[in-house]
Amino acid sequence: MTTDRETDGFETRAIHAGQDPESVTGSVITPIFQTSTYAQPAPGEHTGYEYSRTGNPTRTALQIALAALEGARHGVAFASGLAAEDTVLRSLGAGDHIVLGNDAYGGTFRLISQVITRGGVKWSAADLTDPELLDATWNPATRVVWMETPTNPLLTVFDIEALAEVAHKHGAKLVVDNTFASPYLQQPLSLGADLVIHSTTKYIGGHSDVVGGFVATNDDDWVSDITFLQNAVGAVPGPMDCFLTLRGLKTLGVRMDRHTANAQQIVELLTGHPEVSHVLYPGLEGHPGYDIAERQMKAPGGMVSFRVTAGFEAAKALTTNTRLFTLAESLGGIESLIEHPGVMTHASAAGSPLEVPDDLVRLSVGIETGDDLVADLSDALDQI
Ligand code: P1T
Numbered sequence: 001m002t003t004d005r006e007t008d009g010f011e012t013r014a015i016h017a018g019q020d021p022e023s024v025t026g027s028v029i030t031p032i033f034q035t036s037t038y039a040q041p042a043p044g045e046h047t048g049y050e051y052s053r054t055g056n057p058t059r060t061a062l063q064i065a066l067a068a069l070e071g072a073r074h075g076v077a078f079a080s081g082l083a084a085e086d087t088v089l090r091s092l093g094a095g096d097h098i099v100l101g102n103d104a105y106g107g108t109f110r111l112i113s114q115v116i117t118r119g120g121v122k123w124s125a126a127d128l129t130d131p132e133l134l135d136a137t138w139n140p141a142t143r144v145v146w147m148e149t150p151t152n153p154l155l156t157v158f159d160i161e162a163l164a165e166v167a168h169k170h171g172a173k174l175v176v177d178n179t180f181a182s183p184y185l186q187q188p189l190s191l192g193a194d195l196v197i198h199s200t201t202k203y204i205g206g207h208s209d210v211v212g213g214f215v216a217t218n219d220d221d222w223v224s225d226i227t228f229l230q231n232a233v234g235a236v237p238g239p240m241d242c243f244l245t246l247r248g249l250k251t252l253g254v255r256m257d258r259h260t261a262n263a264q265q266i267v268e269l270l271t272g273h274p275e276v277s278h279v280l281y282p283g284l285e286g287h288p289g290y291d292i293a294e295r296q297m298k299a300p301g302g303m304v305s306f307r308v309t310a311g312f313e314a315a316k317a318l319t320t321n322t323r324l325f326t327l328a329e330s331l332g333g334i335e336s337l338i339e340h341p342g343v344m345t346h347a348s349a350a351g352s353p354l355e356v357p358d359d360l361v362r363l364s365v366g367i368e369t370g371d372d373l374v375a376d377l378s379d380a381l382d383q384i
Contacts, residue, residue, distance in 0.1 A: 157289025
């Protein structure tokens with residue numbers, strides 16, 4: 001490897017880890033190994049690759065690069081964020097219990113509450129802002145505490161270090177979905193988490209042109225089961241998707257700086273605006289997780305949520321009033337997106353402990369010219 005994981009900086013690892021020039025031709029950029037299978041010298045013998053569900057060199061490069069960014073020994077790539085989650089959750093068995101943070105992506109809630117439960121796994125939601133409460137009310141069947149931080153869509157911040165301590169005290173594992181922060185802003189393994197999940201569809205891919213998922217961990221036993229399941233279940237990304245994700249992640253650092261700077265401009269517009277009752281952003285002094293975010297994140301990131309003073313209909317209408325912010329699901333791409341979580345990304349959580357307020361609007365602030373984004377949102381708010 002041309003990079004040294006221990007000493008090279010984040011941006012150097014993003015550009016070089018797992019991405020040496022290709023050995024046969026010298027291709028500087030990792031090729032798209034668009035093949036399903038590999039010639040073998042003899043039955044039962046192969047040169048490292050036998051079939052592309054099991055392994056593919058473009059995927060190997062992506063797995064090494066992403067593991068290096070999370071400071072992990074192991075990385076496993078999947079066809080989507082939910083495919084990564086599903087494969088990890090298949091390592092649990094009937095009777096095992098999951099504690100899910102009480103704010104999370106609607107698809108994660110749906111997977112845990114409607115799919116994984118079919119195999120006899122139990123779950124409950126918990127407010128993880130108070131680690132002592134989790135400790136005091138611990139369920140002995142709990143094997144995994146599963147959380148996002150910052151959460152989707154309420155931007156709640158949970159204390160990774162404190163929650164890892166509680167989980168470990170009871171012999172359970174802590175899983176952190178690091179999608180909203182990205183490894184540039186937060187590295188949960190270094191704070192005690194056992195496993196990191198990503199939807200690489202978001203900031204890591206960064207260009208809204210590919211769907212993918214990723215697991216990073218230093219847990220040798222757990223990863224050997226997850227790698228077994230990656231092949232046995234088969235929810236793997238294709239080589240073209242791995243190539244696009246690799247291309248995206250090289251610029252993660254510079255993009256995140258710009259996402260954060262633009263988000264801060266938007267937060268300034270929203271704070272104190274008469275049409276806005278609450279601004280949810282971990283970089284805002286007065287946000288309940290501000291101090292924890294200062295400690296565990298490099299910067300507060302590019303996601304901003306807010307509640308509209310005039311309520312549900314006005315919030316919905318606002319999402320159709322913008323010119324530059326596109327009304328769409330997803331996040332983390334270079335372009336700015338706006339959405340109504342209650343009706344869109346989190347509709348599956350209606351009536352559950354993860355239900356979101358119906359006056360909530362979520363922004364994924366892109367890397368366009370900041371002043372243009374402020375003007376666009378300001379005009380849209382004026383139209384309410
Ligand atoms: O969409 P997919 O790549 O399968 O990833 C699922 C997922 C996992 N974790 C978090 C925190 C996520 O936000 C997502 C996907 N979220 C959206 C599509 C969204 O608009 O919120």
